[in-house]
Amino acid sequence: DTGVSQNPRHKITKRGQNVTFRCDPISEHNRLYWYRQTLGQGPEFLTYFQNEAQLEKSRLLSDRFSAERPKGSFSTLEIQRTEQGDSAMYLCASSRGEAKNIQYFGAGTRLSVL
Amino acid sequence: AQTVTQSQPEMSVQEAETVTLSCTYDTSENNYYLFWYKQPPSRQMILVIRQEAYKQQNATENRFSVNFQKAAKSFSLKISDSQLGDTAMYFCAFMKHLYLGGSQGNLIFGKGTKLSVKP
Numbered sequence: 001d002t003g004v005s006q007n008p009r010h011k012i013t014k015r016g017q018n019v020t021f022r023c024d025p026i027s028e029h030n031r032l033y034w035y036r037q038t039l040g041q042g043p044e045f046l047t048y049f050q051n052e053a054q055l056e057k058s059r060l061l062s063d064r065f066s067a068e069r070p071k072g073s074f075s076t077l078e079i080q081r082t083e084q085g086d087s088a089m090y091l092c093a094s095s096r097g098e099a100k101n102i103q104y105f106g107a108g109t110r111l112s113v114l
Numbered sequence: 115a116q117t118v119t120q121s122q123p124e125m126s127v128q129e130a131e132t133v134t135l136s137c138t139y140d141t142s143e144n145n146y147y148l149f150w151y152k153q154p155p156s157r158q159m160i161l162v163i164r165q166e167a168y169k170q171q172n173a174t175e176n177r178f179s180v181n182f183q184k185a186a187k188s189f190s191l192k193i194s195d196s197q198l199g200d201t202a203m204y205f206c207a208f209m210k211h212l213y214l215g216g217s218q219g220n221l222i223f224g225k226g227t228k229l230s231v232k233p
Contacts, residue, residue, distance in 0.1 A: 004158070055218065
């Protein structure tokens with residue numbers, strides 16, 4: 001059990017560029033969640049996967065955001081045409097999907113859009 | 115929609131003392147879970163303690179305990195014998211029971227309380 005891994009830890013980009021983040025969940029965790037955390041706020045739900053299927057997307061996830069989880073293993077979150085308002089910490093969490101659904105978080109990717 | 119409110123943006127406590135962090139929530143659900151997560155500076159979020167709504171007994175984990183008042187929709191965290199390593203942001207979170215209709219298992223977080231433990 002090596003924990004949830006996220007890469008990169010920090011990303012600085014210019015407005016209008018595309019960025020992609022990666023999350024490697026704990027092995028055999030079938031559920032994977034993406035959250036966004038802005039300064040002074042708690043994390044907010046973006047989307048989640050059960051195995052390879054993306055089953056829910058928050059209204060926070062605009063058309064510029066896309067997430068994938070091929071083969072039900074790692075997941076990627078891509079933001080196209082980044083805007084300054086996208087600057088935030090992007091957190092990934094995974095769980096076994098049992099009733100209490102304990103979620104284990106990665107350290108996050110901090111995105112700064114200049 | 116469910117909401118979680120943490121009314122204390124910042125708190126401080128002396129090492130070895132006891133501190134209580136407040137959390138209230140709003141929901142029409144009867145079956146749910148409540149959590150306290152700890153987020154140390156520049157480190158990942160860690161689960162501190164959880165409470166099942168159907169259990170009347172308050173959860174405890176070593177120095178951490180909760181006061182769960184279901185009717186009042188209150189879920190406070192008590193940290194006893196505070197240690198310097200307890201310095202962190204603490205988030206209260208709500209989750210609808212995973213196997214109820216419409217539940218995605220996502221957590222709904224409060225804005226957090228920044229706790230500083232002073233030597």
